[in-house]
Amino acid sequence: MSIQKTIDRTRLGEKLPEMPWYVQQFVDYKLPDLSPSTLLEYVRDYESFFNWLRAEGLSSATAMKEITLEELESLRMENVTSYRLYLTTRTEGTNSRITVTRKLSALRSMFHYLSQIAEDEDFYPLLKRNVMAKIEVKRTNKPKDTAAKLKGKILEEEELLAFIDYIREGYAADVADNKQASYAHAKNKERDASIASLILNSGLRVSEVVNLNIADLDMGNKMLYVMRKGNNDETFKTPVYFRDQARFDMERYLSLRDADYAAPKREKALFLAVPNGQKEGKRMTKRAIQAMIIKYAKRFGKPYLTVHKLRHSFATDYYLQNDIYKTKEQLGHASTETTEIYAHLTDKTMSEAIERRGEET
Structure with missing residues (x-):
């Protein structure tokens, strides 16, 4: 294993316990296909999103790991639009279009897993309603533009x-x-x-x-x-x-x-x-x-x-x-x-x- 992969796998292991159980399940599902470095970026993107949910009062959780699936199900399009606006206009650490696209893609990937792949004990999807499926993520780095x-x-x-x-x-x-x-x-x-x-x-x-x-x-x-x-x-x-x-x-x-x-x-x-x-x-x-x-x-x-x-x-x-x-x-x-x-x-x-x-x- 490369030096960087070893470091990122350790960091991923340190961050996962702070995440909700369903994020840990998603990471386990993706681990055979994605590198620890990519998954670490995913988890950092989820950390940003979950902290925003709590700051906006869209979750009553006192810690990230307590954010429920029901709270994700209740999100509306206007909430996602507000989060996108937050990413592009916040005074500290403003994100480029490419970074915003990547962060939204990471969320889409997890929401898709929860609503289309993961099942509860009765074989029903873990997430009954997927607001992120309505979000269109456009490619921003076309070869000609780059x-x-x-x-x-x-x-x-x-x-x-x-x-x-x-x-x-x-x-x-x-x-x-x-x-x-x-x-x-x-x-x-x-x-x-x-x-x-x-x-x-x-x-x-x-x-x-x-x-x-x-x-x-x-x-x-x-x-x-x-x-x-x-x-x-x-x-x-x-x-x-x-x-x-x-x-x-x-x-x-x-x-x-x-x-x-x-x-x-x-x-x-x-x-x-x-x-x-x-x-x-x-x-x-x-x-x-x-x-x-x-x-x-x-x-x-x-x-x-x-x-x-x-x-x-x-x-x-x-x-x-x-x-x-x-x-x-x-x-x-x-x-x-x-x-x-x-x-x-x-x-x-x-x-x-x-x-x-x-x-x-």
Whole structure:
């Protein structure tokens, strides 16, 4: 099991006792099909909804676990509309359209289970009336729209290599007057360049990078064995290839990993950091990698660049040289519908290239 899955399964186990019994039953039903990370997000969405019900006086429960099925049955369309409005207009933690859609989808999934699948001892549905069945959840992230939002916010062509070089060398000049930043950069530049290079030359997700172990690396064949998102077989790792540039950058990092990060023999993680006040290296966290990329991106002049946009950058570049099916497999997408983003991005890139060529002639 991946590190993140283990953490999320523990958190899920901690939160479930706070939920009503029927939520626990729903989670047990979904556990064979959904990852602990997805189910944890579901439970967090239910927590938000149940707290809102109590705050609005739509439930008399003194705790979330006491909210009854009868109280869910008595909800009206105007209540659901009010909750949607609350999610989009509250002053703290306002949600995007995509987040609101996800939260409503999580509720629809549970209400559907309670009204259509789960039964009481007399074989009647647990929920007699399902108000959420009336809610239409529209798809908000069409590939074409996503591609339009990414335009100008990813690395293209020569920028891929330029960003790696900037992390290794260029950043030092920009922070030369900051001793603390200069020291940290000198210590971590090979590791940081290696991480960015791996994503830009393989398209791995940040969670997949975090979970990598030394044993997952096959440098001779330029291949990694990765625990893919959405794969519930926790014993299987998918082989994922990377380009020669990534091998060059990882070799530089691996040559100093053990010494510079005081790596204990028991630590299997590929990418390490030494936490403040500690002497031994530990597995880098997802948050640390995300913050690291943002730090370099701002100085590089690409403030919108994130670790996930590095993945988009690779995918766009890769798709220009391969078909949609190879790109889908390389990225670990469940459907080519997601991969269509890069078809829209590359169509735009190619049309602009034609225009530039026309201007030159």
